[in-house]
Amino acid sequence: MGLRKIIDNLKPTFSKGGKLGFLESTFDAFETFLFVPNTTTVRGAHIRDANDMKRTMIVVVLALMPAFLFGCFNTGSQVGLEGFQAFLYGLVRVLPMVCVSYIVGLAIEFGFAQARGHEVNEGFLVTGLLIPMIFPVSTPLWMVGLSTAFAVVFGKEVFGGTGMNVFNPALLARAFAFFAYTPSMSGETVWYSDWTMMGAQVDGITGATALEQLGSTGTMTFSPLDAFLGFIPGSFGETSTLAILIGGAILLLTGIASWRTMVSVFVGGLAMGYLFQALGVTEFPAWYHLIVGGFAFGAVFMATDPVTSAQTDTGKCIVGLMTGALAVMIRVVNPAYPEGMMLSILFMNALAPLVDYYVVEANIARRKKRVKPVK
Numbered sequence: 237m238g239l240r241k242i243i244d245n246l247k248p249t250f251s252k253g254g255k256l257g258f259l260e261s262t263f264d265a266f267e268t269f270l271f272v273p274n275t276t277t278v279r280g281a282h283i284r285d286a287n288d289m290k291r292t293m294i295v296v297v298l299a300l301m302p303a304f305l306f307g308c309f310n311t312g313s314q315v316g317l318e319g320f321q322a323f324l325y326g327l328v329r330v331l332p333m334v335c336v337s338y339i340v341g342l343a344i345e346f347g348f349a350q351a352r353g354h355e356v357n358e359g360f361l362v363t364g365l366l367i368p369m370i371f372p373v374s375t376p377l378w379m380v381g382l383s384t385a386f387a388v389v390f391g392k393e394v395f396g397g398t399g400m401n402v403f404n405p406a407l408l409a410r411a412f413a414f415f416a417y418t419p420s421m422s423g424e425t426v427w428y429s430d431w432t433m434m435g436a437q438v439d440g441i442t443g444a445t446a447l448e449q450l451g452s453t454g455t456m457t458f459s460p461l462d463a464f465l466g467f468i469p470g471s472f473g474e475t476s477t478l479a480i481l482i483g484g485a486i487l488l489l490t491g492i493a494s495w496r497t498m499v500s501v502f503v504g505g506l507a508m509g510y511l512f513q514a515l516g517v518t519e520f521p522a523w524y525h526l527i528v529g530g531f532a533f534g535a536v537f538m539a540t541d542p543v544t545s546a547q548t549d550t551g552k553c554i555v556g557l558m559t560g561a562l563a564v565m566i567r568v569v570n571p572a573y574p575e576g577m578m579l580s581i582l583f584m585n586a587l588a589p590l591v592d593y594y595v596v597e598a599n600i601a602r603r604k605k606r607v608k609p610v611k
Contacts (some may be wrong), residue, residue, distance in 0.1 A: 293359065296492060300366070300473070300537065302483050303476060307466075307473045308324075310468075310476065311330065311373050312324070313467065333368035333377065344385060345397075366406035379417055387408040388405060392405050406538070407538055470530075484535075496552040497540045502535055504559060504561040506523060507557075508560065525567065534559075538581050546588045547588075558584055560580075562583065
């Protein structure tokens with residue numbers, strides 16, 4: 237291939253000893269993005285597999301596409317537009333957020349890689365898309381950039397980079413924005429600024445989300461079908477449970493995500509919802525929790541993060557159950573904070589290593605009991 241020859245000819249210049257050898261990490265990042273790395277392990281235990289990090293991240297991005305594309309359409313439909321005009325409006329609104337997220341995040345990651353002389357990992361391919369999808373589409377771009385910078389620096393790089401982080405970086409970005417700039421992220425209403433597009437005047441609107449309605453009144457003006465399909469206001473990529481489940485099916489069929497974690501989150505949330513319903517604390521059906529807010533999106537794309545979730549099979553079930561149950565508990569017990577999925581996942585990210593520790597210790601203890609002492 238012509239492109240392969242060009243890369244090979246440029247490689248000596250960017251290798252150690254070359255004129256631009258100090259940019260070796262940056263050049264390596266572009267090379268591995270364009271081509272599968274041709275390096276092999278030379279020592280230590282290893283597994284040979286064609287599904288490298290880059291391919292894994294691309295599959296996750298593809299799984300996010302149903303929710304992303306529907307988010308474009310729903311953003312336009314929420315301001316009264318229809319058809320392709322609604323989709324185009326949403327796309328125009330979210331693309332600047334996506335660009336800011338990727339530019340800021342990748343710039344910081346490239347900078348840290350250059351300073352440390354490390355390779356640039358592909359993990360931000362997913363994080364850069366997740367961040368705008370869990371933000372309201374009306375979030376100012378400077379706020380998206382600042383939240384992304386905080387997530388990459390304090391959520392990843394201080395721990396050593398991709399694969400070493402304790403907390404999900406995308407959720408850290410939302411947590412930073414939520415606690416630092418709460419009126420722009422939550423509150424009683426969701427708003428869109430006035431826009432003029434393709435000759436049509438798009439008026440600014442306000443209205444409580446379905447989750448906020450449940451938290452304040454115990455009912456919602458949106459039908460359960462609209463909530464499941466996603467024709468409700470909310471964060472850009474979190475409204476359509478159907479689109480999210482399609483993405484979840486892609487992750488499960490390709491073996492990227494763990495079904496134990498994913499299913500356990502839904503089971504834990506449903507069980508806690510039925511408990512509150514049985515106690516008379518809530519009157520609406522328990523399964524409403526699963527189709528509003530960020531519950532489904534968090535269960536499919538956040539709680540299943542292989543880095544920040546539990547590593548043992550039993551641990552995945554435990555962490556998943558606790559994540560779903562804690563999210564519903566926060567929603568019900570604290571009316572001032574209707575969305576509990578973000579805090580629930582971050583809290584369980586911190587506890588996941590401890591859960592794995594006790595699972596392993598329990599397994600060792602069982603094995604010791606089976607050992608017969610030699611007389």
